[in-house]
Amino acid sequence: MLEIKQVTKKFGDFIAVDHMSLSVVEGEIFGFLGANGAGKSTTIHMIAGLLRPNAGEIKILGKDITRHRQFAKRQIGIVPQEIAIYENLTAYENVEFFAGLYGLRGAELRQRVEEALEFVGLSDKRKRYPKHFSGGMKRRLNIACAIAHRPKLIIMDEPTVGIDPQSRNDILASVKKLNDMGCTIIYTSHYMEEVEEICTRIAIIDHGKIIAEGTKEQLEAMITDTKDIWIEIRGMDQLNKQHLQDIPGVKAVQCEENMIKISSDINVNNLNQIVQCLINDGVEIRSLEDQSPNLETVFLTLTGRNLRDS
Amino acid sequence: MNIVRIAVKEIKSDFRDARTLFFMLLFPIVLMFILGTALSHAFQWTISIGDVRVFYKDQTAGQLSASIHAMAQAAKKAHIDFQKAPDDMSGKQAVQEGKADGYVEIGPHGVELYTNERNQIKGSVVEGAMAAFVGQYRLTMAVSQGQPGSFQTDRSPHEEYIQERSLRSKRKPRAMDYYAVAMTTMIALYSALPGSFLLRGERTRKTADRLLAAPVRKSEIFIGKLAGNIVVNFLCVAVVILFSKLVFHAYWGRHFSLVYLLLLTEVVLAISFGLGISYLARTEGAARTMAMVLIQLASIFGGAYFPIDEAKWFVHLSPLSWMNETIFKMVYANDVSSVVPTMLLNVGLAAVFLLIAVASVARREGL
Numbered sequence: 278m279l280e281i282k283q284v285t286k287k288f289g290d291f292i293a294v295d296h297m298s299l300s301v302v303e304g305e306i307f308g309f310l311g312a313n314g315a316g317k318s319t320t321i322h323m324i325a326g327l328l329r330p331n332a333g334e335i336k337i338l339g340k341d342i343t344r345h346r347q348f349a350k351r352q353i354g355i356v357p358q359e360i361a362i363y364e365n366l367t368a369y370e371n372v373e374f375f376a377g378l379y380g381l382r383g384a385e386l387r388q389r390v391e392e393a394l395e396f397v398g399l400s401d402k403r404k405r406y407p408k409h410f411s412g413g414m415k416r417r418l419n420i421a422c423a424i425a426h427r428p429k430l431i432i433m434d435e436p437t438v439g440i441d442p443q444s445r446n447d448i449l450a451s452v453k454k455l456n457d458m459g460c461t462i463i464y465t466s467h468y469m470e471e472v473e474e475i476c477t478r479i480a481i482i483d484h485g486k487i488i489a490e491g492t493k494e495q496l497e498a499m500i501t502d503t504k505d506i507w508i509e510i511r512g513m514d515q516l517n518k519q520h521l522q523d524i525p526g527v528k529a530v531q532c533e534e535n536m537i538k539i540s541s542d543i544n545v546n547n548l549n550q551i552v553q554c555l556i557n558d559g560v561e562i563r564s565l566e567d568q569s570p571n572l573e574t575v576f577l578t579l580t581g582r583n584l585r586d587s
Numbered sequence: 588m589n590i591v592r593i594a595v596k597e598i599k600s601d602f603r604d605a606r607t608l609f610f611m612l613l614f615p616i617v618l619m620f621i622l623g624t625a626l627s628h629a630f631q632w633t634i635s636i637g638d639v640r641v642f643y644k645d646q647t648a649g650q651l652s653a654s655i656h657a658m659a660q661a662a663k664k665a666h667i668d669f670q671k672a673p674d675d676m677s678g679k680q681a682v683q684e685g686k687a688d689g690y691v692e693i694g695p696h697g698v699e700l701y702t703n704e705r706n707q708i709k710g711s712v713v714e715g716a717m718a719a720f721v722g723q724y725r726l727t728m729a730v731s732q733g734q735p736g737s738f739q740t741d742r743s744p745h746e747e748y749i750q751e752r753s754l755r756s757k758r759k760p761r762a763m764d765y766y767a768v769a770m771t772t773m774i775a776l777y778s779a780l781p782g783s784f785l786l787r788g789e790r791t792r793k794t795a796d797r798l799l800a801a802p803v804r805k806s807e808i809f810i811g812k813l814a815g816n817i818v819v820n821f822l823c824v825a826v827v828i829l830f831s832k833l834v835f836h837a838y839w840g841r842h843f844s845l846v847y848l849l850l851l852t853e854v855v856l857a858i859s860f861g862l863g864i865s866y867l868a869r870t871e872g873a874a875r876t877m878a879m880v881l882i883q884l885a886s887i888f889g890g891a892y893f894p895i896d897e898a899k900w901f902v903h904l905s906p907l908s909w910m911n912e913t914i915f916k917m918v919y920a921n922d923v924s925s926v927v928p929t930m931l932l933n934v935g936l937a938a939v940f941l942l943i944a945v946a947s948v949a950r951r952e953g954l
Binding site (some may be wrong): 361 | 589592596599600601792793794796798799803952953
């Protein structure tokens, strides 16, 4: 669907994107994870044709976007980070206007506009003006304007910034639904949880470069193949350490006062066996924590700082 | 098709903006009403001076009696009452006491006229009448000095002594007529303000990226927005003219379509100016301030608030100066000779500002 090869973008002396290469397969939700200023927005602006790369090439469906600009633009729908709608046009008119720019006309245009508003749950608000909408509703209208022309590739640039959790969940559900309908989605965010939840593959960007790319599990495995399980128990004297060490995947067992720390292979799902073993030994489990490495840990390890601190 | 779509969007959006309607429609109409009624006294073109009484003494021994009589008859039409000075009254004394506006001694030495400085207008009228009489009979006239001279009579006594010649149209604008034109041209110039926000507004609203991400050329966006804005502002100007004509009964002359065409070119100039300024200024605030200051100066020097009689050089730099002059000539002197040059000037300047904007947009990666 999308191929980026050695793309570079400079603003004066500042290199915003530095020889970046990646590919996005049709049908996946590809996540760009990075701090503010990492180069996410610059990259997606180049994909959308808003910025010209200083070097490299970008292809959509095999066609170079600099030579086939209009073709490339027809394949893409963009949900900008800021809400990009007209306050003096109704919700219907907003979607109709933008969809019309993609060549839709007449009955087909009207049908697609209705579908888009239906999809984001704003059908009953079609004649209202965005100035009377809540933040979440405006975000949904923002999405409707991007999807009415049924693009093959949807670029969503931090679509959940500044909205309530319920609206955020609605938007994430919409993203998954769009993907189920066959859209390829590029999703940028600095919210780890969102990217973990919906993205099939993730690229971590820092200082204009991709420093890691893969599925969530692949990324986590990059930094460690071990997870730690902390279990608080009562009845340490009844515990048989050997029973725990015999469980497949368990690498080490450490006991201290009423806490057990079990280091296990990250790829082996043995939590049930561990709990069952403790129950069989007559030990009372008071609390359990699985400290598997997550994207936050990956980011911290690879960049040297927390995503939220950046 | 995208150009039309964008233009229609622009028109819809602008007409739903209460600020646009208030500023472009209500503001000029209210100003027109206030200035047109409050300053009506400043546009009095005629002065009522009442009847003029002139005593005369004929010292020509009857040689000019018929002519003097004819002159007196003719002068009556102009409300100048020539009467023989009573024997018991000194004509000069009568003038000094205000009982007469002038005293004329017509004698072999010429004509001597005595007037009262306290009523110079009436004195000027009498002087004018006597000058016509003297001119007819080639008499030497001395006004209040009494210079000796000779005279001859070779004219028919029935000729008009007082003839009105005017190179200017009889109709002059009332205050309401003046401010109808002045406020309309001023509000057309104010189109520069929305012009300055035309493309910058898309960047501020963050819709520029969405527009550019669509399969639409920058030129289509530019032309569509420009066309839409011109339509909106021109329609507002047209409504203001119609309102002034129908409600305030302002006089717009017989060349209505030319007036509209002229104002259309002014709207184009104003919007282009605003657009050009928006790319010359660094920030939106700076662009608006610059546009506002220049519009106000152009309004003042262009006669928007008060007629400007002095032809200082900088007055002619204001578009309102050449617009108002052209419209007034067209409306009140039926003179359309400067319409085409004014339109060409407006369009030419608009082209310069548009070039600035086009060059800036072409250089940028966005709008």
